[in-house]
Amino acid sequence: xxxxxxxxxxxxxxxxxxASLNCTYSDRGSQSFFWYRQYSGKSPELIMFIYSxxxxxxxxxxxxxxKASQYVSLLIRDSQPSDSxxxxxxxxxxxxxxxxxFGSGTQLTVLP
Amino acid sequence: xxxxxxxxxxxxxxxxxxxxxxxxxxxGHNTVSWxxxxxxxxxxxIFQYYREEENGRGNFPPRFSGLQFPNYxxxxxxxxxxxxxxxxxxxxxSHRDSADTQYFGPGTRLTVL
Numbered sequence: 001x002x003x004x005x006x007x008x009x010x011x012x013x014x015x016x017x018x019a020s021l022n023c024t025y026s027d028r029g030s031q032s033f034f035w036y037r038q039y040s041g042k043s044p045e046l047i048m049f050i051y052s053x054x055x056x057x058x059x060x061x062x063x064x065x066x067k068a069s070q071y072v073s074l075l076i077r078d079s080q081p082s083d084s085x086x087x088x089x090x091x092x093x094x095x096x097x098x099x100x101x102f103g104s105g106t107q108l109t110v111l112p
Numbered sequence: 113x114x115x116x117x118x119x120x121x122x123x124x125x126x127x128x129x130x131x132x133x134x135x136x137x138x139x140g141h142n143t144v145s146w147x148x149x150x151x152x153x154x155x156x157x158i159f160q161y162y163r164e165e166e167n168g169r170g171n172f173p174p175r176f177s178g179l180q181f182p183n184y185x186x187x188x189x190x191x192x193x194x195x196x197x198x199x200x201x202x203x204x205x206s207h208r209d210s211a212d213t214q215y216f217g218p219g220t221r222l223t224v225l
Contacts, residue, residue, distance in 0.1 A: 004154070032212040043202055043216040044155065088154050092212045099145065099168055100204075100214060102154030 001026050006089050006103035014111050019076040021106050023089030026070065030091040033065055033072045034100065038086045048074060079110040114139045116205050116217035124223045125193050133188045133220045135203030141215075143167070143208050144186040146178060149200040149219075161186055162208060190222075198224045 005024050013019045021035075032051050036044035050056045050063040050072065062075040072091075076083055086105040092098045117136045125131050137144050143162045147155035157170035161180035175191040184205070190197060200221050204214035 034212075036216075043200075043219045046213070046215060049213060090154070098206075098212045098214075099157040099160060099170065100147070100155070100212075101157070104152070104154050 002103070003027060003101050004089055004091055004103040006087075006106045008104055009107040010109055011106055012109045012111055013079050015079060015081060017079050017110075019079045019083065019108055019110070021074040021076075021087050021089075021108065023072045023074075023103055024070055025072070025089075025091050025101075027091070027093055028067075028070065029093045030070075031094055032092045032098075033063070034090040034092075035061075035063060035074045036088040036090060036102075037083075038088055038105065040085075044088055076108075079108075081110045081112050084109050116141075116203055116215055118201075118203050118217040118220050120220060121218070122221045122223075124225065126225050127193055127195060129193050129224075130189065130191045131193060131222060133190075133201050133203075133222070135186045135188070135205075135217055137184045137186070137203075137205035138215055141205035141207050142184050143206045144180055144184065145204045145206070145214060146186070146188045147202040147204065147216075148172075149202055151199075155202055158188065193224045195224050198222060 035048040038044045048063040064073045088105045089103040090100040145160040146158040149155040159169040160167045203217045206214045
């Protein structure tokens with residue numbers, strides 16, 4: 001079992017729709033949860049982080065965390081073609097080195 | 113505020129050679145982490161540096177080594193390059209007080225022939 005699992009996609013949504021991206025993790029000791037966006041040929045860009053159970057909203061993005069189910073999701077409202085990218089879920093555990101453990105990413109395409 | 117920078121952008125080496133990649137952390141950040149990203153995969157943690165000391169290491173062989181300098185910039189050295197070392201190498205910086213929140217540089221694309 002991978003430490004962090006994501007559906008690889010591709011996920012296609014029409015412009016203006018809600019895109020829902022999901023991620024599960026295996027280590028119950030995971031403490032912090034991140035979503036990065038990566039455009040083709042570019043480096044990952046941090047878009048959201050969440051530490052506590054529940055929802056966290058930032059503009060069109062909402063991160064949701066359920067530690068009991070070991071599940072974290074990202075909702076993108078009013079999806080735009082510029083949101084087309086690979087979305088990487090990452091988690092950290094307690095310890096001196098706060099390394100990010102990534103999933104393989106979900107490729108999102110927003111269709112005009 | 114200056115972001116994370118990396119050099120060079122692209123590099124081509126042959127098997128068995130050695131390579132040094134460089135990273136300057138974002139201003140105010142004192143912790144640097146290095147990741148390797150193979151095509152179609154998420155980044156994998158190589159190691160992290162804080163106060164010029166290695167602060168944690170992923171599942172990479174000793175031929176991957178690093179340094180951090182007093183100005184928090186960092187180098188990644190890879191000896192005896194193998195074909196599988198071809199990847200995007202990413203540097204991420206963070207502040208020790210919020211070390212989880214890491215910001216990536218543009219990366220170095222290494223090709224090993």
